């Protein structure tokens with residue numbers, strides 16, 4: 001057996017404690033798979049006396065994370081602290097010191113991945129991060145390696161477990177957002193402060209990472225149009241149900257196509273709630289599960305499904321990366337680095353082509369339908385279907401548009417809101433996952 005590889009783990013919370021547990025429990029198998037023992041050499045924590053989900057062997061705990069990553073004998077560093085600093089400085093110090101790094105830190109990768117990739121390149125070391133998107137689901141490696149010979153045209157993902165749980169509850173039990181969130185918190189899915197989940201920040205970071213890999217470009221969280229689910233009402237969910245659809249928070253990255261269907265250079269990257277037909281594979285993703293639907297020219301449609309959150313599932317992805325990085329290290333090689341040669345522009349949301357579902361309470365009298373249709377026409381938006389529900393004071397029109405720019409669609413909705421015959425625009429939701 002070759003000499004052991006020494007691993008430092010930074011952070012011993014939900015993910016870190018499971019990484020430490022698996023490193024211990026699977027030590028023999030890991031050694032066989034890597035060709036050398038993978039030895040836990042230190043665990044950096046904030047407080048030595050904190051309660052933990054795992055027993056860390058005596059003498060391995062330290063509050064000096066910088067001292068740990070710059071130790072001469074450390075070969076591999078696993079960063080599961082989260083956040084921007086000190087995680088970034090610790091990763092940079094580890095790479096500079098000659099260690100390879102595995103991280104689950106989507107926030108940091110989406111904010112400043114370029115700095116990390118450049119440092120890994122300069123150091124000739126690996127930087128792997130499968131756990132950063134959709135937890136245990138293998139999706140980054142397939143995009144980076146398995147699909148490297150194909151042309152990805154679209155990635156559509158449910159990449160936040162908390163929001164999927166909330167929307168699923170609203171759909172299946174008719175619960176309102178606040179009640180569903182309370183249940184998610186009680187079950188431990190959502191954070192005590194769930195802002196990153198429900199406002200879409202977490203999904204936006206993941207969308208940036210997915211878009212970067214799918215389209216060989218550098219996309220940051222700031223490039224991603226982001227809307228969360230806090231404004232999704234029980235009425236929106238009911239309206240979707242009436243259409244045979246379901247509301248999901250989607251992370252979408254797609255190549256823009258011109259009228260002939262030819263892909264142009266720019267990409268659209270966005271996170272927002274959308275209605276998708278119940279027949280779409282993503283509609284069957286329930287509770288806190290994640291799934292990523294990928295469309296590519298040669299392969300066609302692929303779906304990756306599984307647990308996107310939780311300590312043990314996320315640790316599974318971390319350990320998978322660790323084995324790859326450890327094998328590379330042992331063989332004196334490195335895996336593929338960043339591939340951002342395409343340098344594609346990211347379209348502003350207003351220029352992105354979308355479809356809207358709009359439900360409008362109207363006065364039930366002659367000419368109303370024509371006036372509503374006229375508002376769409378004035379903005380160059382073509383209507384796909386229109387349906388009237390109810391009569392008299394209860395009359396409601398439900399319009400689904402064809403594709404148009406998001407700017408034209410939102411201007412149409414603004415105009416509808418100002419019309420005398422419109423009592424209220426009760427639901428506005430984008431529509432995805434359907435053929436035009």
Ligand SMILES: NC(=O)C1=CN([C@@H]2O[C@H](COP(=O)(O)OP(=O)(O)OC[C@H]3O[C@@H](n4cnc5c(N)ncnc54)[C@H](O)[C@@H]3O)[C@@H](O)[C@H]2O)C=CC1
Nearest residue numbers: 011012013014015044045046080081082104105309310314
């Ligand atoms: N929990 C999950 O389901 C998933 C988490 N991730 C990512 O994994 C990373 C870790 O997440 P969790 O384990 O859930 O967070 P956590 O909050 O449970 O654990 C982080 C730990 O790092 C410690 N820490 C903070 N600053 C430190 C420092 N300077 N030195 C040493 N330790 C420090 C904290 O005390 C805490 O114990 C984050 O980047 C997160 O986004 C990714 C996918 C899923």
Ligand SMILES: N[C@@H](CC=O)C(=O)O
Nearest residue numbers: 159160161162308309
């Ligand atoms: N809070 C996230 C955890 C994983 O990234 C989620 O709910 O999916």
Ligand code: NA
Nearest residue numbers: 130133135137
């Ligand atoms: Na993953």
